[in-house]
Amino acid sequence: MPTVAIVGRPNVGKSTIFNRIAGDRISIVEDTPGVTRDRIYAHGEWLSNTFSMIDTGGIDVGDEPFLKQITEQAEVAIDEADVIVFVVSAREGVTDSDEKVAQILYRANKPVILAVNKADNPEQRQDIYDFYSLGFGDPYPISGAHGLGLGDLLDAVVKAFPDETGDVEDTSTRFSLIGRPNVGKSSLVNALLGEDRVIVSDIAGTTRDAIDTKFVTDNGDEFTMVDTAGIRKRGKVYENTERYSVMRAMKAIDNSDVVLFVLNAEEGIREQDKKVAGYAHEAGRGIIILVNKWDAIKKNNQSLHDFEIHVREEFQYLAYAPMLFVSAKTHQRLHELPELIKKVSVNHNKRVQSSTLNDVLMDAVAMNPTPTDNGKRLRIFYATQVAVAPPTFVIFVNDPELMHFSYERYLENQIREHFDFSGTPIHLIERHRK
Numbered sequence: 190m191p192t193v194a195i196v197g198r199p200n201v202g203k204s205t206i207f208n209r210i211a212g213d214r215i216s217i218v219e220d221t222p223g224v225t226r227d228r229i230y231a232h233g234e235w236l237s238n239t240f241s242m243i244d245t246g247g248i249d250v251g252d253e254p255f256l257k258q259i260t261e262q263a264e265v266a267i268d269e270a271d272v273i274v275f276v277v278s279a280r281e282g283v284t285d286s287d288e289k290v291a292q293i294l295y296r297a298n299k300p301v302i303l304a305v306n307k308a309d310n311p312e313q314r315q316d317i318y319d320f321y322s323l324g325f326g327d328p329y330p331i332s333g334a335h336g337l338g339l340g341d342l343l344d345a346v347v348k349a350f351p352d353e354t355g356d357v358e359d360t361s362t363r364f365s366l367i368g369r370p371n372v373g374k375s376s377l378v379n380a381l382l383g384e385d386r387v388i389v390s391d392i393a394g395t396t397r398d399a400i401d402t403k404f405v406t407d408n409g410d411e412f413t414m415v416d417t418a419g420i421r422k423r424g425k426v427y428e429n430t431e432r433y434s435v436m437r438a439m440k441a442i443d444n445s446d447v448v449l450f451v452l453n454a455e456e457g458i459r460e461q462d463k464k465v466a467g468y469a470h471e472a473g474r475g476i477i478i479l480v481n482k483w484d485a486i487k488k489n490n491q492s493l494h495d496f497e498i499h500v501r502e503e504f505q506y507l508a509y510a511p512m513l514f515v516s517a518k519t520h521q522r523l524h525e526l527p528e529l530i531k532k533v534s535v536n537h538n539k540r541v542q543s544s545t546l547n548d549v550l551m552d553a554v555a556m557n558p559t560p561t562d563n564g565k566r567l568r569i570f571y572a573t574q575v576a577v578a579p580p581t582f583v584i585f586v587n588d589p590e591l592m593h594f595s596y597e598r599y600l601e602n603q604i605r606e607h608f609d610f611s612g613t614p615i616h617l618i619e620r621h622r623k
């Protein structure tokens with residue numbers, strides 16, 4: 190998925206534009222922990238193109254002086270984006286700070302689209318010629334507040350997307366590692382790419398320097414580790430800020446089939462772990478919980494069991510995710526990981542037969558009657574799988590309002606008992622049928 194970054198000095202209206210484009214796709218799942226209302230990362234869509242979007246203004250780079258901040262935000266854009274939308278303001282005209290941002294963007298070697306925001310009325314939309322001096326070609330007058338001019342802007346953005354390379358289709362299983370700092374992600378990357386793996390290639394993104402690593406296991410299974418470079422790279426100030434790492438994680442999740450959610454056994458579960466898990470769950474990818482640094486724990490024969498119970502309690506919504514206790518240091522159980530990733534990916538993309546699915550549901554209804562409300566009983570007519578990744582089922586019923594949360598969960602459990610969907614969320618959707 191191409192990435193669009195929105196940059197510009199403070200107060201030009203970056204977030205307004207970001208929210209306009211993201212629209213109601215910034216969905217908030219209330220019961221998922223860690224999902225905040227102010228986002229810096231979202232999906233956009235225009236003319237059948239989907240893309241991810243970063244509001245660089247939302248990345249807090251700490252107490253840095255003003256110029257340093259806009260510099261770092263521009264650098265985030267250069268590092269992460271395929272196309273950069275540079276926002277200036279029709280009200281103030283070209284300012285010194287705009288020129289400063291422009292200077293940095295010249296070095297980007299990426300397409301930059303110049304958006305002149307706050308062009309709310311026709312005169313302002315005419316009066317944009319000064320902005321040619323910034324050197325990014327035609328300025329696009331827009332009004333984020335009123336939603337004007339966004340169509341032309343998005344046309345230009347979509348046109349600047351990198352061409353899909355005509356390479357043979359990549360059939361490898363794509364996975365990423367996510368987790369708060371210091372849980373051992375980069376150590377795990379190194380351990381997984383250890384001696385016995387043939388590294389096929391470091392895949393450079395079409396125009397960016399983010400690098401995925403493709404490798405093959407002994408039995409010939411192909412994997413691509415997403416954003417390997419991002420995990421290993423350290424140092425720039427913004428790379429250590431929490432919002433930046435969240436954004437990076439969400440981008441990696443977007444580009445994966447399976448997400449390895451890494452916990453640190455030594456430190457136990459922290460608040461930030463819950464946020465990270467929330468993002469992974471919300472994205473609907475396959476998930477494996479990796480408990481790392483298991484070597485560093487004083488253990489008895491209860492320890493693993495106790496820790497597992499603890500994790501299950503803290504992450505109840507991840508009940509479908511298998512857990513593996515590993516050590517990047519001693520490589521304990523790491524050899525089991527590729528097989529497990531493969532299995533989760535298969536389950537994530539699994540399609541089941543409608544006839545079997547309906548047998549399962551009818552048996553479920555026979556064992557445990559459907560709920561009633563005011564004397565009216567839920568009736569289930571028929572179910573069918575409408576999508577994979579994650580597996581999504583539509584259940585045709587007499588009245589969707591009658592479906593009860595607990596009954597839906599019961600049906601999900603019955604489906605899971607009959608089909609192996611371990612590692613993947615599954616979605617049930619009720620539809621009305623007369």
Ligand code: GDP
Nearest residue numbers: 370371372373374375376481482485516517518
């Ligand atoms: P990241 O921030 O998640 O990428 O974490 P790192 O891979 O940089 O690891 C953080 C620290 O934990 C480093 O000092 C590692 O040496 C250490 N570490 C990582 N994995 C293990 C492990 O399995 N066992 C032990 N004992 N230490 C580990």
